[in-house]
Amino acid sequence: MQRTLTSWFSGWLQGLGALALLARDAFVAVLRSRTPWRELIYQVYFVGVKSQSVVLITGAFTGMVLSAQTYFQFHKVKMDTATLAVTGVSMCSELGPVLAALMVAGRVGAAIAAELGSMRVTEQVDALRTLAMHPVDYLVVPRLLALHIAMPLLTLEAIAVGIGAGYMVCVYLLGIDSTYLWSNMLRYTDIPELMTGLLKSFVFGGVIALIGCYKGLCCGEGAEGVGRATTEAVVYASITILISNFFMTMVLAPLLG
Amino acid sequence: MIEVSKLRKLFGTQTVLDGVDFSIEKGESVVIIGRSGGGKSVLLKHLIGLLTPDGGEVRVAGQNIANLTERQLLKVRAKFGMLFQGAALFDSMSVAENVGFAFRNRAGLAPEEINRRVTEALAMVDLRGIENKSPSELSGGMKKRVGLARAIVYQPEIVLYDEPTTGLDPIVADSIDRLIMRVRDRLEVTSVVVTHDMRSARRVGNRILMLHQGRIYASGSPEEIFASQDPVVRQFVDGVADPQEIGF
Ligand SMILES: Nc1ncnc2c1ncn2[C@@H]1O[C@H](COP(=O)(O)OP(=O)(O)OP(=O)(O)O)[C@@H](O)[C@H]1O
Numbered sequence A: 001m002q003r004t005l006t007s008w009f010s011g012w013l014q015g016l017g018a019l020a021l022l023a024r025d026a027f028v029a030v031l032r033s034r035t036p037w038r039e040l041i042y043q044v045y046f047v048g049v050k051s052q053s054v055v056l057i058t059g060a061f062t063g064m065v066l067s068a069q070t071y072f073q074f075h076k077v078k079m080d081t082a083t084l085a086v087t088g089v090s091m092c093s094e095l096g097p098v099l100a101a102l103m104v105a106g107r108v109g110a111a112i113a114a115e116l117g118s119m120r121v122t123e124q125v126d127a128l129r130t131l132a133m134h135p136v137d138y139l140v141v142p143r144l145l146a147l148h149i150a151m152p153l154l155t156l157e158a159i160a161v162g163i164g165a166g167y168m169v170c171v172y173l174l175g176i177d178s179t180y181l182w183s184n185m186l187r188y189t190d191i192p193e194l195m196t197g198l199l200k201s202f203v204f205g206g207v208i209a210l211i212g213c214y215k216g217l218c219c220g221e222g223a224e225g226v227g228r229a230t231t232e233a234v235v236y237a238s239i240t241i242l243i244s245n246f247f248m249t250m251v252l253a254p255l256l257g
Numbered sequence B: 001m002i003e004v005s006k007l008r009k010l011f012g013t014q015t016v017l018d019g020v021d022f023s024i025e026k027g028e029s030v031v032i033i034g035r036s037g038g039g040k041s042v043l044l045k046h047l048i049g050l051l052t053p054d055g056g057e058v059r060v061a062g063q064n065i066a067n068l069t070e071r072q073l074l075k076v077r078a079k080f081g082m083l084f085q086g087a088a089l090f091d092s093m094s095v096a097e098n099v100g101f102a103f104r105n106r107a108g109l110a111p112e113e114i115n116r117r118v119t120e121a122l123a124m125v126d127l128r129g130i131e132n133k134s135p136s137e138l139s140g141g142m143k144k145r146v147g148l149a150r151a152i153v154y155q156p157e158i159v160l161y162d163e164p165t166t167g168l169d170p171i172v173a174d175s176i177d178r179l180i181m182r183v184r185d186r187l188e189v190t191s192v193v194v195t196h197d198m199r200s201a202r203r204v205g206n207r208i209l210m211l212h213q214g215r216i217y218a219s220g221s222p223e224e225i226f227a228s229q230d231p232v233v234r235q236f237v238d239g240v241a242d243p244q245e246i247g248f
């Protein structure tokens, strides 16, 4: 029991170390401007444009349900017009970045791990290396940059759509006075909340890309290996997002608030 | 050009290479033969630094590449071209992009020049007009030949071929043999060919090395190997299985 625990822990630490080395390699490659631009543009398109529908739907329905539920509770204490303020703050600083990142982890993180994993098992990564191209430069850097660029934009979209959809629900379904609703929302949702959300989403983008690339490049043999890499990429990225979100909230709130 | 000494490689508890020693001169063409699963592909991957040895040295042009970092290895690899046993074409790219890939990080060539060289290399492997196909639309033998074109298009000093003629029809196999000989004779290219095909081994090799039980078991000119009286070599050259391997 103790031995399996020890070996699990050392395996976990090893993975973390390898991940850190990958991050450093990618960082150095970006600084030395070894970015393959064509790949980057394609990846931004793949990550950003193709994730729109998922992120929009997530944002809209989260904003709607949050507004409705908040109203049901606030109505009891006659605070109806504060409803959208709650929606605004939580969409900006928590739900927008986290839910958008979780959706993108499921879509893009899995795709990255599957693509790089199958490239590894079919020796395409080795072929890249024989052609004097570093896998980090060619495969990791464009994906990492693409997610760093696209994630904040997607989050911004999710936030905007969430607040918009929440507003609709409040005004047209629940019959709250729109002027008070809107001015209260603006009073509580300000630049710091938005900055928190964007900063978090920037970090989450990196988390998704690095874990996806790491799992793909270190994937086991065969179709089974690729399958496992894909699942693990999504699971680990999601868990990392949720855990790091808590710590970022604790650090950012006093800094920006 | 390439010196291998006491090379050892283990996968888990399985010892695949157990003290391999040989050296290859510049411009020489060496054929490596050996049983399936004997570690030929593993050996070839050590020569270009794709695998790191568990012991021993691999020297390329005097430099020990066994403990270089990946970035340092990239410079060494620019000298090499390699054909993989499974072709290993990039399946997200067209055939032309695959073959021209090496020019991406070799600055200074105009796109027209690259196109011309790609077309020329494809013509050399007897494939014309498939530039815009994707690798998934090709047959196994065609993939192999595209892989070959990709390995030689930038005129490397050393070319490693992992079973270049396996899975090809005899006519194309013959033309690939000729191509390997032509590449070898032009510009003093050093070639290392892994093959099971004894006929092509005899034709393309200046020297044959036989890998057996993790070591170089026999080495010599094709004539010497084919005339060898050693039972292990004889068995491989004649292609006869041990009786107990057939019984079932
Ligand atoms: N990445 C790896 N992980 C674990 N074992 C490996 C790996 N690569 C090769 N091996 C093992 O090393 C041995 C030699 O493999 P290798 O591919 O070099 O054989 P080969 O001589 O090229 O055979 P063939 O002629 O069939 O291609 C095999 O037993 C194989 O199981």
Ligand SMILES: [Mg+2]
Binding pocket: B040, B041, B042, B085, B162
């Ligand atoms: Mg092999």
